[in-house]
Amino acid sequence: MNQSFILNQLAEDRENYFHAVAPPIIQTSNFAYPTVDEFKFAIENEKDQHIYTRGNNPTVDMLCKKMAALEGSEDCLMVGSGAAAISNAVISQVNAGDHIVSVKNPYSWANHLMTRILPRFKVETTFVDGTVFENFVEACKPETKVIYLESPSSWTFELQDLAQIAAFAKSRGIITIIDNSYCTALCQRPIDFGIDLVIYSATKYYNGHSDVVAGAICGSKEKITQIFHNEFMTFGNILAPHNAWLMLRSLRTLPIRLKQSSETTLKVLEYLQNSDKIERIWYPFSDDNPQKDLAQRQMKMPMGMFTVALKNRNVSTIKKFCESLQNFLIAVSWGGHESLIMPKCAFVEANDPQVSMLRFYIGLEEASTIIEDLDKNLALL
Ligand SMILES: *Cc1c(COP(=O)(O)O)cnc(C)c1O
Numbered sequence: 001m002n003q004s005f006i007l008n009q010l011a012e013d014r015e016n017y018f019h020a021v022a023p024p025i026i027q028t029s030n031f032a033y034p035t036v037d038e039f040k041f042a043i044e045n046e047k048d049q050h051i052y053t054r055g056n057n058p059t060v061d062m063l064c065k066k067m068a069a070l071e072g073s074e075d076c077l078m079v080g081s082g083a084a085a086i087s088n089a090v091i092s093q094v095n096a097g098d099h100i101v102s103v104k105n106p107y108s109w110a111n112h113l114m115t116r117i118l119p120r121f122k123v124e125t126t127f128v129d130g131t132v133f134e135n136f137v138e139a140c141k142p143e144t145k146v147i148y149l150e151s152p153s154s155w156t157f158e159l160q161d162l163a164q165i166a167a168f169a170k171s172r173g174i175i176t177i178i179d180n181s182y183c184t185a186l187c188q189r190p191i192d193f194g195i196d197l198v199i200y201s202a203t204k205y206y207n208g209h210s211d212v213v214a215g216a217i218c219g220s221k222e223k224i225t226q227i228f229h230n231e232f233m234t235f236g237n238i239l240a241p242h243n244a245w246l247m248l249r250s251l252r253t254l255p256i257r258l259k260q261s262s263e264t265t266l267k268v269l270e271y272l273q274n275s276d277k278i279e280r281i282w283y284p285f286s287d288d289n290p291q292k293d294l295a296q297r298q299m300k301m302p303m304g305m306f307t308v309a310l311k312n313r314n315v316s317t318i319k320k321f322c323e324s325l326q327n328f329l330i331a332v333s334w335g336g337h338e339s340l341i342m343p344k345c346a347f348v349e350a351n352d353p354q355v356s357m358l359r360f361y362i363g364l365e366e367a368s369t370i371i372e373d374l375d376k377n378l379a380l381l
Contacts, residue, residue, distance in 0.1 A: 001069050003186075007251050011065035013058075025245040026058045047228050055233060059241040063248055067206075067216050070185040071198055075224035077217045077232055078244060082181060082201025083109045084237035085215030089197050090114070092227045093146045093175045096122040101139045102148035103130035103160060107179055107201075110148065130160040131291060137168060144172070149195070150179040151188075151298070155307055155344075155359060156282045159291045162298055166194030181205070181335075185218075186258055188299050197223060204335025207250045208257050212243045257337075260364050261304035267367040268360075268374070272308060277378045279356065282307040304363075305334055310356040312381045315345050318356060321381060327365055327373045334361035339370060 001010070017024050031050040033039035042049035050056050060078050068076035079085050090113060094100065102114055104127040114125040125148075128135035136147060147169050151160040162178070169176045178190045181201040190198045200206060202214035215237075217227060239247075269286070272278050281288075283306035284295035310318060322330055328341040344357035362370065 003070070003255065006066055006069045007254065010069055011062045013062070023059060023062055023245065023248060025241050027241050028057070029053050047225055053241065054236050054238055055228075057241050057244070059248070060239055060244040063239075063244045063251075064216075066248070066251060067185075067200075067202075068218055071191060071218040072185070072189050073191050073198065073218035074221040075219065077224055077228060078202070078239040078247075079215040079217065079232070080237040080239050080243075081213045082107075082179075082199070082203055082215040084235070085199040085201070085217045086110045086179065087113055087117075088227055088231040088235060088237070089177050089199050089217050090118075090146060090148065092223075092231045093177070093197075094118070094123045095145075097143060098123050098145040099141050099143040100125040100146045100148055101136055101144055102127050103150055103153060103158075104128060105153055105155070106148060106150045107154055107181075110150070110179065114148070129158075131158050133161055133164050133168075136165055140172060140174065144174055147174055147176045148178075149176065150182075152182055152284050152295075154182075155357070157182075157284050157289075157306070159284060159294050159298065161294060162188075162190055162193035162195055166190075166196075169196075170194060182303060182305065183299060184254070184258065186255060187301050187303055191218070193298070196220070201335075202247060203333060205258060206254065206335075207247050208254065208335055208337065209246070209250055210333070210336035210338065212246045212250075214239050214243055214247055257364060258301070258303070261362050262302050264365070264367040264370065265304045265306065265362040266302055268362055268370055269306065271371045271374065275378055277311055277381045279309040279311045305359065305361045307357055307359045309354075310358065310381065313356045315350045315355060317381060318343060318345050318358075321377055322358070324377045324380070325373055327370055328360070334359075336361075337364045339363040339365055 012023060030052050042051050046055050064076045064078050100114060102125050126139040128139045149160050166176050176195045177197045178195050180188060180190055180198050181204050184205045197219040200216040202216050207214055285302040322341050322343050328339045331340050334340055340361040342359040344354050348355055
């Protein structure tokens, strides 16, 4: 389906809403039926009917249809956060006694789910270096039900070969789940490589204005329906209609926002590669990344987040550098209009080998503004 059609026309149903160009926010908890028979029919077909907003809501449905179409998946569930997408999707695929193989150092709350919460229910996880395919094969046991991926991963941006892992998992009847937040469907479509469930923190690029926390789970009609009737309805981590509406607004500009962030990032990286203050850069499309070929095969464009290590390892100097930048906010998250810096020294002790790592997200500012800012402040290191 054509991307512009998806973002501007698909599922808008304007004939139902006075032909309003912007969709309405259907801010209601429940829906009434004129007859008991129609009510009974709705109850029996809850996945496709409007009964109660914990299940379905027209504003949220509109967003789900667009997200599924962008993904090339049969269906999508929107949830209240990326963390909810992770927990709903993973828990939906395991029972007590089952085993998960996960890429090492996944997003922190995915890690928490697999190391702290699931063991309470007798689900164990083995973490592997995902850059080597054979590690997944070796770690899988007869009880393995899920392979959990994040490509590229947070902070150091290691990739996994999605087609190879998906083919292996299928041959063993193992479900593959990927956190695709870094890429979005515009850059990488895991379903095309055979991955079963694709999850997102839609808080990041999809919403992109730093004003909504949201998540998405994309997959086959069968898997999404199963999750809907079980974890989704039970955990109740729904996306409110108003937040879905803000996201519909945000999707209109998704391609142009990604393009701007991507193009600026390449210019900023070109500048940083020539700086004698930088020890190392982690970025999928860097020339010195041993996985650059894989990045070019799997990812349609370079994205806007990377990590650098400064040569200077003095924590007070690093703090001063971060605080002096005028166009970078010190904050978690990413994918919004604003450039961000996340210093590792906020998470580790001064003697940690990673202390000089800085994760940058490049927002929608002019490249020249950002580079001038970096240049001025790197000179003081
Ligand atoms: C932020 C993030 C999440 C969690 O999403 P929330 O919307 O904050 O719950 C998951 N995965 C990645 C890669 C993230 O960056």
